[in-house]
Amino acid sequence: MLEALVREGSFKWLLSKRSSFAEEVEDLQNSPSAGRNWIPELSPVANIIVHRCSKILETSSNELLERFNAEASDSIKSQHARNFLEYCCFRALGLPTQVMGHLADKKFRRLTFDMMVAWEAPAAAGQYPVDLDDDLSVGVEAFTRIAPAVPIIANVVICENLFNVLTSSTAGRLHFSVYDKYLSGLERFVVGSLFSRFANLNMVWLWYSKIYSIVIKRMKTQTKSSLLSAIRVSRGEKILEVDGTVTTQPVLEHVGVSTWPGRLILTDQALYFEALKVVSYDKPKRYDLSNDLKQIVKPELTGPWGTRLFDKAVLYKSISLSEPVVIEFPELKGHTRRDYWLAIIREILYVHKFINKYHIKGVEKDDALSKAILGILRVQAIQEISSSNSVQFESLLMFNLCDQLPGGDLILETLAKISNSRKLERGNNKVAGGGMYSISALAMVSNLGFVFGSSSSSPSEDELLVGEVVVGEMSLLERTVKESSDNYKKVVQAQETVDGVKVDGIDTNLAVMKELLFPVTEVGKLLLSLLYWDDPPKSLMFCLLFTFIIFRGWLAYAFALMALFFAIFMVLTRLFNQGRPVDEIKVIAPPPMNTMEQLLAVQNAISQVEQLIQDGNVALLKFRALLLSIFPKASEKFAATLLFAALILALVPGKYMLLLVFLETFTRYSLPRKANTERWMRRLREWWLSIPAAPVVLEIEKEDKKRK
Template identity: 70%
Template sequence: MAMASKTRNILEGLVKEGSFKWLLTKRSPFDEDFEEMGRSPSAQTNWIPELSPVANVVVRRCSKILDISSTQLQENFNVEASESIKHPTRYAKNFLEFCCFRTLALSTQVVGHLADKKFRRLTYDMMVAWEAPAASSQPLLNIDGDASVGVEAFSRIAPAVPIIANVIISENLFEVLTSSTGGRLQFSVYDKYLTALDSLSYFDISAGRLILTDHALYFEPLRVVSYDKAKRYDLSEDLKQVVRPELTGPWGTRLFDKAVSYKSINLSEPVVIEFPELKGHTRRDYWLAIIQEILYVHRFINKFHITGVERDEALSKAVLGILRVQAIQEISAANSVHCEAILMFNLCDQLPGGDLILETLANMSSLREVDRKNNYTAGGGMHSLSALAMVSNLGFVFGTSSNNSTEAVLVVGEIAVGEMSSLERAVKESRNNYKKVVHAKETIDGVKVDGIDTNLAVMKELVLPVTEIGKWLLSLAYWDNPLKSMVFCLVSTFIICRGWLGYTFAVMITFFAVFMIITRFCNQGRPMDGLKVIAPRPMNTMEQLLEVQNAISQLEQLIQDGNIVLLKFRALLLSIFPQATEKFAVILLVSALILALLPGRYIFLLIFLEAFTRYSPLRKASTERWMRRLREWWFSIPAAPVVLERENEDKKSK
C-alpha cells in the first residue's frame, strides 16, 4: 500500500500544472504519456520505482508493443538476467535496455516501420531515457521540445536497428549528424535522417551509364552518338582488384583528380572511369567509397569463407552502409561527407586493428549460425534484429536465404543487455589506437618544416649523437690517441676471443632500455623539451632553385659513380682485363679458404684487427703503400661497355 501511495503521489505531481517545472519547461513528447498514466488506474501497479519518470514512460510504450505489462517485463528480466546485470547500480539502465532491445527486435519486423512517426519518436526517446534511466537521476534531467542526446546513448540504442547504425560506425555517424548542433543529437535532425532512409528503396546505384550492384560494377563506354555494350567488372571474386583514385586530363595529361581506376588480373591494363565536376571531386569520392565498400565486403567473405545466410548478412551490412551514406547526403548541408567514415568495411580497412574487428565479426557470424540452428527468436532473447532481416523488410533479395522466412529473422550478438560484446570491445580498442595515431600525426604535421636547407639542418641535429659516435670510432681507428686506441683494441679482442660479442650487444640494448625507463619516470608530467635547431639563412627563390640544381647534380654524380663500380665488377667477371681478373680471382679463392677453414669468431677478429690497426704506428706506412697500390689497381680496370638503344616508333605507338 505504501508503494502504491508513493506512485500515486508521483503521477499526480507529474500532471499537476506547474508542480514539475524542473522536468517540463514546456510541452514535451512525454506530456501526453504522463497525463494518461495519471488517469490510468493500472499505472500505479505498472510503475517501476527504480526507473525515472521518462524511463517509465518508455517502458510503458514498450509494454504496449510487446503486449505485456511493465511489471511482467520486470519479472521476466529478473528471471533471465544474471546477477551482475541486476546489480543495483546498473539495474535501471540494464532493465531499460532489456525492454528497448526486445521491443525494437519485434518492431523492426514490421514492413515500413521507419515511416511510422511513433517508431521514430520511440527510438529517440529510448536514447533520452537511457541517459537518465534511474529514479535518482531525475534532477539531472531536462526534457522539453529541444531535448538532445549524446553519443553514448546513440551508440547503444541505434545499432539495435541495423538500418539506422551499427556498432562499428555509430560514433562516426553521430559526429556527422551533430556536426551543426554542438555534439548533441536533436530529434529534428534524427527524424530527417530516418525519413531519408525510409525514402531509399533501391540498391542498384547508377550515374548515367555507370551501375553498381552488390557483386559488380557495370560501365557503358561513351561512343560518338551512342554507348557501347555494358562491361562488367567483378567485385566478388578474388581477382587481386585494386580500386583507387586516378588523375586524368585531355590528350593523356594527368591534371584533374576526378577519376577512379579499376585494375584486376583479368585486365591487361587498368580501366579509368572519369566523373566530371565543375570543381572538387566530391562525386568521385562518393563513388570510390561505395565501390570499395562492395569490394571490401567480398574480401571479408572470401577471407573468412563465409557462406549461406551469414554471407547474405555481410552483404546486407554493406548495403545498409551505402543507404546511410545516401541518406546523409540528402539531409547534409555540408558540401561533402567523408563517406569512408560511415561505411563499415571502408572504416575497418583504415582503423588500426580493423582486421581484428573483422575477425571478431566473422567469429560472431559462426555463433549466430549456431543460434539460428537452435531456433532462437528475436522476441525471446536480449539481442537485436539482423541486418539481413532488415534489408529483407526493405525489399532486397540476397541469394536463396531470403526465400526462407524463418532464416530472415536472425538474432545477432552485436549488442547485449548490460554487457559489452566482443565486437564492441574490438571497436573500442581500435578507436583508442586510432586516437593515438591521430595525435601522432598532429605532432608530425607540427614539426614539418619547409625548405631543403632547413630540413637538412634539422636532420643534422637529429643525427648528431650518431655522428659523434662515428667521429669517436674514426679517431680510434686512425690512432689519434694511441693509448685509447690500444685499450679499445685489447678489450675488443678479448671480448671477441671469449665469444662475448652477443652479450656485449645485449648489455648495450639493456642500457638503452633502462635509460628510456629512467627518462620516462624522471620526465613524467613535464613538457617535452623541443629540439633546438639553428635555422639557416633564408634563401630567395633563385637561391633555392640553385640549391635544388646542385643537389640533383650531386645525386647524378653519385649514380654515375655507382654505375662505374658495377661496370668494373662486370668487366672483372667477364675477364675484359685478364690481369686484374686473375688477381681478383686469387683474392676470392683466399677469402673462400678462410671462410671454410676458420671459425666465424676468428674471421670477425681478423676483420676487426685489420680495420682498427691499419693506421697504428706499426702498420701506418705499409697501409698507405698498400692503399695506393689498391687504388692504382682499381683505376686500371676498364669499365664494361654500354650500348644505349632507343625505343623505336612502332613500340612507342603501341
C-alpha cells in the first residue's frame, strides 16, 4: 500500500525540492482546490502543514476538519486551531514512518520540524513570519509535543533533556540545522531491517519490530568474529556497542591482581569481554545483565599496583562471580568514555530489572528493550554531533533517568500498566483512532482510562486518541513524567543551595557547624544547669512541673505541644517574612591554616576517633567478661543488679518507673543528695575500672592470590 501511495504521488512533495512557506502559501491560495484546502481559522504556516498532511492521508483539509469536528469533544474543540493541527500531524506521521529509511529523507525531517513551527503559531490571529524559512526556530513545548510522535527521535521521558542538549548553544531555541544534523547522525547508526517473527503482528507493532533489529554500523569490521556470530546465531542477542578494537583506545579488564587488554561488547542481554591474545581473541567472558543476579554496576578507581588514582573504570559485581570485575577505559584526560559505557551498561541492566519486576513477556518485553536500544542510539548520535564533553548521558536514557528522578518508580509503574494494557488491546484486536496506523501503542490503553486491579473505567469521551498521544491533552505517562520532572527541578534547586554553602577546610566547617548548633548547645547548657542545680529555684520548679506531667500521664501531650509550637512558629515566620530577604547566618571564619596545619588537624581528629573506638572496644570486652563470668566476683554483682532491675520493671507500672528515673536523674545533684551522689559515682567508676577486659588474640589471615 505504501509503495502505491508513493507511486501515485501522495508523497510527491516529499520527493521534490522544497519551496519556502511563502511560495507554498501562494501556490495553495491560487490553486483550483484552495476552497477545499484552505481553512480561514488557521495561520498560513498551519494551513501548509495541514495541506501536506492531507496529501499524505489522500484527502482534503476540509475533510480532515469534518472528521475532527465529528470525533472531537467540546473540550478538545475549545482550542480548535492547535488541537486540529495536532490531529492532522499525528495521523499523518503514522504513514511516512512505515517507509524504510524515512530518517534519511531530508524532506521528512523538514516536515517534522515544520510541524513544530506550525504548532507554535496555529491560529490565524497569530500569523507566523513566513518569509524567514532559514531562520525559523522552535521552543521546548513544540518539540516535546511533536517529537515523541516519532519514537526514534525522542520519547516522552527524555524529550525535554534532549531538547536542552540540542539547544545548549542556541539560547533555548532549536534551529533546523541542528535538528537536521541530529537526525542525520541518528540515521547513520540505524539499519532498517525486520525480524521475521514479527511478520504476522498487527501494524501497531511494526515500528518496534524495525527498531528491535537495529545494529551499529561501526561494527562492520567485527562481523567475522566468532563471538559475534555465536551471539547472533545461538542467543539471538542484538549487539549494541563494541570498544577496544583500536590500539590507541584499549579496554583493560582487572580481576584480582590480573589485568588483560581486550575487546568489550555490549548486547541487549549481557556484557562480553574478549581478552586479546597474540594474533586473536580468547574465549569471551559473559557478564549477564538480564537475570536477577543482584548486579552492581558503578564507577571505580584504578591505578598501577592496586593504587586508586584514575577515575576511568566500571565495576561489575554479581552473586555469580567470586570477585568483582573492573573494566578500565584509559584516556588522556577526563572520563567521558567511561561515563558513556557506564550509562549504556546500566540502561540495559535497568530495562531488564524493569522487565523482571513487572513480569513483562513476549512482544511487550521486546517493546521495553526497544526503548533502551533507541536511547542508546540517541546518545550515540548526540556524541557524534556534540563537541562538548559535559553531556549527561544518563539524562538521555529513559531507564537511567527513571532511576534518578524523584517519582521515577511511578513512571515505570505507568509503563508497566501500559504494557499490560497492550496485551488486552492486542487480544481484542483494537486499532487506534478509527483505523489509523499507530506509530506506538505505549499510551493508548492508558489514555482510554483502563485501570487494572480492583477498579476499571471505560474510555473517556473527552479524549481523542491519535497514535501515541491524546490530542489537546496530556496522557497519563506525560502527566507522570511532568510531575516527576517538576520535583526533580526542585531537587536541583535545593542542591544548588547546598553546593553554595559548602566551605573548604576542617576548621571552617567546624566553625559553621558550631554556629548552626548554637540554639541546641544553649538548650543543652540550660538543661545541664538545671540538672546540676546551679540555680536551685529554677531546678525545683522544672522538677516539680515535669513530675506532675509524668504523674498525670501528660508526657505525650507535652511533646505534642512542643511540635505544635514549632509548627505555629514556622507558619508565623512565613507570614511575617514574605518578600523579605532570607536571613544569612554570619560565621566568624577562623584564621587560615596552611597545608601542614591542616594535616596535623586531620591527624588529631583521626587520633580522637581512634581513641573513641578503642574505648568502645574496651567497654564491649568488659561486658563480654561480665556476661561469660570470666571474673566471677564482678559478674555476681552485675547479675544481682540486673535481677533487682528486672523486679522493678516487672512490679512497678511504667508511668511510675519513668517518674522514678526522672526524679533520680534530676535530683541527684540537689543539695540534699549531692554529696551522696558523688560518693556513689566514685564507687561505680572504681568498680568499672576494676573489671578486666576479656582477652583478644589477633590473627593475620594468609591470602594466596594466584596471578592468572
